[in-house]
């Protein structure tokens with residue numbers, strides 16, 4: 001049985017991915033800070049729940065331990081918008097940007113480093129969830145967007161450095177989730193995260209080449 005570690009799996013896209021992979025027979029390790037919400041997902045999917053904050057090194061060590069040497073897929077999905085309402089760059093506090101990078105960039109890289117030897121050996125895969133905010137100039141999305149751009153470029157270089165591991169970085173598109181609502185957008189008008197999860201599952205089921213993907217393109221592909 002294949003094993004995946006999914007961060008931020010208590011709701012939204014992470015939960016949808018957990019449900020999709022569980023249906024596909026995967027063994028799962030999941031995290032999120034809210035232990036109660038996470039344990040509901042664990043009960044539903046049979047996942048091992050390790051509650052905590054990805055920005056905490058001790059928690060990341062616990063995740064790597066739970067995943068063990070038999071990990072086949074790491075999904076770096078947990079993410080923060082930074083302060084909300086999102087400030088324009090002219091008034092973004094440096095400390096807030098540092099916190100955003102700690103969760104959205106440093107934590108994913110640290111998790112990758114922790115599990116990479118096993119992934120190399122098993123010819124596993126890494127899926128980093130990014131955003132169109134990484135490449136578009138949306139007002140007030142500068143801190144979050146810069147963190148996602150950094151995650152994209154880390155992924156790009158990692159893909160070049162690690163030929164035995166599939167490295168995907170993917171924009172899921174707008175989804176009706178707590179994050180989009182917290183950003184002040186009309187989340188109800190966006191599709192459910194289950195649609196993006198089904199599209200992103202194609203990366204895994206087809207072991208597509210390393211690279212940048214958009215869920216909308218994957219969904220439209222034959």
Ligand SMILES: NC(=O)c1ccc[n+]([C@@H]2O[C@H](COP(=O)([O-])OP(=O)(O)OC[C@H]3O[C@@H](n4cnc5c(N)ncnc54)[C@H](OP(=O)(O)O)[C@@H]3O)[C@@H](O)[C@H]2O)c1
Pocket residue numbers: 007008009010011012013014031032033034035037052053054055076077078079080103129130131132171172173174175176177178179180190193
């Ligand atoms: N929604 C969109 O329209 C959209 C568009 C483009 C990209 N994305 C990306 O898609 C991914 C999923 O977003 P979403 O919309 O599903 O967000 P969401 O509904 O807010 O879910 C985020 C998940 O991550 C967990 N999480 C957040 N911070 C964490 C931390 N520091 N440590 C551990 N877990 C943490 C949350 O649980 P706790 O709060 O309990 O920790 C929750 O399970 C993110 O990478 C996001 O940037 C979303």
